[in-house]
């Protein structure tokens with residue numbers, strides 16, 4: 001075959017540059033075939049096909065084919081890699097903070113991938129850059145920032161949002177760190193229920209993980225403010241700089257919400273007291289909790305959407321903390337968690353977009369942020385290329401749901417989580433651990449018959465004399481989890497998950513917990529009962 005023939009095949013494998021409706025049909029048909037094949041993997045179970053464990057040894061020896069293949073063959077091959085994937089939208093999936101993405105967000109990703117806008121510069125992204133600015137503006141208003149002053153960018157995940165927040169804080173505390181490096185000790189505070197990405201951030205920014213100070217949490221999984229005050233005062237008194245305080249609004253395992261208002265007011269008082277020439281930066285890691293902002297102006301009294309009283313109380317309980325998000329200097333948002341968008345769609349917002357000047361690549365030169373026709377986020381972002389997928393997915397969902405749609409879907413899954421708790425607590429063999437955290441995640445433990453579950457939670461948590469009991473009950477719950485998991489993989493029951501250490505006891509022993517994370521709008525009361533029934537069945541079979 002001459003290269004001309006092969007070139008012909010190559011050309012057919014691209015979407016056509018000028019309108020060609022016949023080829024368009026081929027393109028759409030190729031996508032449809034892929035979807036058809038994925039559909040062929042679906043059964044009633046929450047898994048595509050069945051779980052096949054991968055041979056990574058073999059995978060490393062994979063070789064590149066010698067010759068050109070066809071779109072049809074490659075499609076079938078690619079689809080085969082989805083076998084065994086959990087179907088996150090399935091009502092029997094309550095595994096983790098992984099949402100099912102909507103069709104609008106998927107189309108956003110497809111469109112951005114099809115024409116490859118690069119958000120570094122509007123010359124290469126045109127109105128997709130504007131879509132990013134609109135998603136930023138809408139989110140800023142949602143959390144209560146002034147859209148005239150605030151700004152932000154989409155970045156590589158929730159970890160990226162924390163990296164941006166802490167980096168800006170570091171520049172405020174240690175001016176010129178960007179140019180000269182970090183030559184003095186600067187500390188970062190986060191609660192011990194905060195996300196481990198803070199560890200990466202402190203390490204990767206060159207501050208050192210030893211300068212990350214983790215503050216213990218209260219029983220409700222929020223930062224203990226008295227301990228925070230003590231640690232922060234000690235740091236300031238010894239002349240160390242505070243690069244950032246990370247307030248977590250929505251912890252990953254328990255949906256604990258830090259008292260952001262309290263943290264900010266402590267911070268403000270220290271600026272005067274210690275005569276600081278900078279204001280320690282407060283970053284809100286709200287990658288999970290941000291979405292609850294849609295309830296900031298919900299009328300809980302008249303309850304226009306008709307949520308049940310327990311749900312209403314849970315939503316109001318979360319809002320009590322979330323409504324203060326605008327007090328933070330920066331906020332991290334993951335649309336790919338509680339915004340029903342595919343990976344990766346994360347946004348970091350700054351209350352003062354001027355803050356972003358601190359990391360602009362040439363400080364002598366004004367970074368022309370947000371001037372039409374000269375929009376170059378690439379002059380200050382860490383990334384060079386940034387895809388348009390995240391913003392178009394986020395914007396797609398904002399436009400699809402509107403505020404009310406988001407209120408409904410969040411309110412509904414919170415309602416299902418509340419129902420689950422009701423059913424779990426209806427049995428004397430089970431306790432719910434994060435009862436005062438009002439998200440869609442429920443942490444619980446089962447106990448063998450004969451255990452007084454009304455007393456055991458406190459005893460295990462507070463009393464070192466119960467160390468052995470706690471450890472043995474950790475093992476018991478691991479066995480419960482193994483049973484429930486094996487059943488789910490065999491197509492019976494629901495896929496839940498577990499956490500080895502949802503938190504530590506007062507005497508520093510990790511507490512294992514079973515975990516249900518409801519994010520599928522397809523869950524209803526029957527699916528919630530299945531989880532409880534499976535756990536009780538496991539309890540029968542485990543001794």
Ligand SMILES: *Cc1c(COP(=O)(O)O)cnc(C)c1O
Nearest residue numbers: 157158159195250251252285287
């Ligand atoms: C998931 C999570 C992160 C990390 O976000 P990625 O998008 O996975 O990078 C950070 N903080 C919290 C609280 C999280 O739950």
